[in-house]
Amino acid sequence: MSKRLVRLFLVSVLLPPLVISGMALAHDKTEGQKAFDSKCASCHGPAGSGGVGPALNTPGYEADEIRTAIRQGRGGMPAFPVTAISDAELDEVVAYIQSLAVPPAAPPLPAGAPRGKEPIRVEVSRNGFNNTPGEFRLEAEEGQEVEITFVYGERDLTQNNPHQILVTGYNIDTGILDQENREVTVRFTATGAGEVSFMCILPCLGHSNLLGGRIVIQPTAKPAAEAAGVTRRLDAPAQARSGRPLSLRALVEDGQGKPVGGTPVKFFIKVDFFVNGLMEIGEAMTNDHGVAVLEYTPRLTGDIRVVARHEGGGRKATETATTINLAESSRPFYQPEVGIKLPAPGPEIFVGLGSTLEATGSAPMTSLRLPGGLLSWLLLLVGGVVLVWVTYFRVMYQLLRISEGTETRLVPLVGMAVVVVLGTLLVLVVITGPSTHLHVHP
């Protein structure tokens, strides 16, 4: 009797949170998002933020356009057949991609200061940056959030190659060429006066004279040393997923509680890797509201201690810390290059169960896969193996003919059987294998 009461109590207390968290989890990831994360995000970035492939979180993609691109491929993008993304999944993915175009919600803390200057646009042409031959310079101001967009006017300049622009000395995500708009944008906060250089880190065919240039950062009127302050608060999401970018926001105020702008804040995480200690993950300048924002993509899981440190301009450095709980990522952080994609002579032939390691948790059963169909490149190898083993068989057949008319035919017959069995087995080993990375073209 009392047991029943206890049970009822437990159920009534425990069930609602469980249901709610279950709903939250279910809501957390739709089928479309799951498929997107496992098959698209490796190129198009998490939530379609862009990567090797163009960003998808911009409006203007029609459902049919997305469908065609997935099924037939586009540019450097491989086709995803029904075996990789089912028809039902396809609709979900399309819906998810279209939902990405919604503008992001306003950040919780006061937004960064308006940029001191307009974003810089640089025309890239054969004559040089902005048609200027020789060394190219840009100017920026210390503490300014610099945004430079490089516009590649002529298509043959880039030969459809990916282009990445890097700014030396700044821990920023490199800008990657959007093949549609033919633009690369880099953003960074200029932290110190002096000169930095920017360059394209990929071989730029046809414009070797456009490798890079310099950015002169002028010191601001207010030197950083004056900006003495104390870190008051470090805001970070309590829950996040490893491998997804998140924002760390540190607030710096002076003794009177007034925000201190234009002063650097360093961010660290606590790591235990042979030694225990703080590992710097980046640095950001505070804006006029005294907030330094660092975009950070964690690679660890579990409870991670994050620390923001402000050197305090001569005074004692101050630190604020918070803890983030990082859930395990559903996709690998690292996507291997799969080599040169040779033109496939025919449609792929696939017999067997296609699955991913994540879905089954163990190696999936072996399946037959000929990437280029009946004219697959693999068949050259198979042909060689078959040729050799058919020759063995013919030699054994000669033996059988030698033994013709006698009772001693056992050895040739066994030999023929062994050759057939071993040869078939080897051919099967070549053409079958577990298919786990269906989005990767072999």
Next chain:
Amino acid sequence: MRARVVEDYSERLEHSVLHHLTYTSKGYYAFVLFLLAVVAWGLYAYSTQLRYGLIVTGMRDVVMWGLYIVNFVFFIGISHAGTLISAILRVTHAGWRTPVTRMAEVITVVALMIGATMPFIDMGRPDRVLNLFFYGRFQSPLIWDILAITTYLTGSIIYLYLPLIPDLALMRDRLGPDASALKHRFYTSLAVGWRNTPEQRQRLERAIGIMAVLIIPIAVSVHTVVSWVFAMTLRPGWDSTIFGPYFVVGAIFSGIASILIVMAIFCKLYHLEEYITEKHFRYLGYMLMALLLLYLYFTLSEYLTVGYKLEVEEKHLLTLLMLGKNAPWFWFFVLGGLVLPGFLLLRSGRQTIPRIVTAAVLVNVAMWVKRFVIVVPSLQVPLMPFEFGAYTPTWVEWSITVAAFAAFMLIFALFVKVFPIISIWEVAEQHHEEEVVAPARLAPGSASRSPWAEPGGAP
């Protein structure tokens, strides 16, 4: 008169080869017992490894390949002795090959059997070996290995077996009435009803011809693929584009040395001096010298291109090889395997056979060491800023290595008790060709037939 001489020759040949199949000395039994004891000790060592796992070996997470893989590459290497050399000589109609081919082919089959076992001994979980077939992907060089070695072993067994058939028929016919029924059945079924009819000869010769041509590219592919297990990685010392031909040349190099050693042993034990003469040692000595120069060239090319550019990891590796703890191994390979045998082979004068055989032994020991130099130091070089790896083989690994060599000799010893070590019919035919047909061409009219060309078989 001449026919009489030929018949005498054939009889002597049969006697000196077949004699050892029926007569067994006490020394043979003692030798086989000794080898069995060594193999049993190796099996005990392996059972220890099965029981406690790979922890009983010197292999660890950094240096994860050791003596087993060294033995694997070595045995697959000497397997080229055989088939490749016998096939090349057959295709080029080198008449002097006939007393040597059988030995070479047996070396191939036995060495392949031992070599192919080594990766399985190297496995921590040999019970999962079938996963290679169920889950193997053709993208993996290990699968290429399985493909190439299985194909080569099958082809080598066929290629060993085909020229055995007339000899097996001879033995079937020579078995006395007191031989056991099992023996009769064994030789009868293996001889596949060979009666030496023209049709049978034609079929057999066609089959041997096909296999001789086919086995050459397969043999080349095998050692190329073995080298790719290393060269498809970015490790210093392995990351090389010439590894395929480098390994193939090294394999033929050690293969010829192995034939020379086996030839010397059987020449001594079986008193085959009439058939295996100084000429054979000299000819194979020339081939050994040619391959030595080729291997020297590849070695120079490999280390010079790496040492000239000297990337960080390569610098570590070369220091380790030339000055560090692997220096004794490396310089033994250079001096004992290339320089000294080179001098021995080039020196003219008396005592040709001991000179050439000494060179061959040196080459084989040094080529085993060279495989160690390839496998282990590359793994000792860290790819990230950590400490250098260390590897000291344990008694288990040494025991299994010694047992592998003992097993090689054991299978060889058992083989020569059951099958003739010299291809009787080919040697007789070659002798007939040299002694009867060639002079007959000069003096027409005295035409004669080969004793083997008659229907009805054995004389």
